[in-house]
Amino acid sequence: GAGVSQTPSNKVTEKGKYVELRCDPISGHTALYWYRQSLGQGPEFLIYFQGTGAADDSGLPNDRFFAVRPEGSVSTLKIQRTERGDSAVYLCASSSGTETQYFGPGTRLLVL
Amino acid sequence: AQSVAQPEDQVNVAEGNPLTVKCTYSVSGNPYLFWYVQYPNRGLQFLLKYITGDNLVKGSYGFEAEFNKSQTSFHLKKPSALVSDSALYFCAVIEGTYKYIFGTGTRLKVLA
Numbered sequence: 266g267a268g269v270s271q272t273p274s275n276k277v278t279e280k281g282k283y284v285e286l287r288c289d290p291i292s293g294h295t296a297l298y299w300y301r302q303s304l305g306q307g308p309e310f311l312i313y314f315q316g317t318g319a320a321d322d323s324g325l326p327n328d329r330f331f332a333v334r335p336e337g338s339v340s341t342l343k344i345q346r347t348e349r350g351d352s353a354v355y356l357c358a359s360s361s362g363t364e365t366q367y368f369g370p371g372t373r374l375l376v377l
Numbered sequence: 378a379q380s381v382a383q384p385e386d387q388v389n390v391a392e393g394n395p396l397t398v399k400c401t402y403s404v405s406g407n408p409y410l411f412w413y414v415q416y417p418n419r420g421l422q423f424l425l426k427y428i429t430g431d432n433l434v435k436g437s438y439g440f441e442a443e444f445n446k447s448q449t450s451f452h453l454k455k456p457s458a459l460v461s462d463s464a465l466y467f468c469a470v471i472e473g474t475y476k477y478i479f480g481t482g483t484r485l486k487v488l489a
Binding site: 269271274296298300305306307308309310313321324356358360364365366367368369370371 | 409411413418419420421422423426428467469471474475476477478479480481482
C-alpha cells in the first residue's frame with residue numbers, strides 16, 4: 266500500500282544543466298499527473314498521462330520540459346537547459362480513474 | 378475557465394475552537410471540488426471532495442465542507458481545532474475531467 270514516491274527529494278543544479286525527476290505512482294494507477302508549485306502558490310498542472318501516452322501536455326511551459334512514461338508506470342520529467350525560474354517543487358500525482366488524485370512528497374528543484 | 382479563490386492567506390484559531398477555511402469557486406457547469414492539506418516537506422494529502430449529492434461532505438481527520446451553490450462557496454470546517462491541524466490548505470476544482478485548478482492556499486495556525 267505504498268503511496269506515490271518521488272526522487273530525488275531535493276535537487277540543486279546550475280543554470281543550463283539538464284535534470285531528471287522521477288515519479289513512482291501507486292501500483293495499478295493508470296493515470297499520472299505532474300504539477301509545479303512555485304513559492305507561495307498553488308500547484309499548477311503540467312502534464313497528464315493515461316497509460317504510456319501523454320494525453321494532455323498543455324501545461325508544459327516550453328519545449329525545454331518533457332516527460333515520459335514508457336511502461337505505463339514510472340514517469341520521468343526532464344528539464345533541459347535549466348533556468349533560475351524553473352526553481353520550484355515538482356509534484357507528481359496518480360489516480361485509478363476516479364476524480365481523486367494522490368500526490369507524492371514532491372521534488373524541490375533549485376537552479377543556481 | 379474554472380477557478381477557485383481562497384481569500385485568506387492565513388487563519389489563526391485557538392485550539393478547541395471551531396475553524397473555517399474559505400473557498401469560493403467560478404465554474405461553468407457542475408463543480409467538482411476538493412480540499413487538500415500540505416504539511417512541511419510533504420505532498421498534498423486528500424481531505425474530501427464534493428461531486429454531487431449531500432451539500433455537507435465529511436472527510437478525513439474530522440474535517441467537513443459545505444457546498445453552497447447560491448454563494449458559490451465550499452468552505453472547509455472543523456468543530457474543534459487541534460494544534461496538529463496547523464498546515465497549508467488548498468481548495469481545488471476540476472477543469473474538464475482531470476485537470477486540477479488550485480487556489481493559492483491558506484495557512485492555518487492553531488494556537489495552543
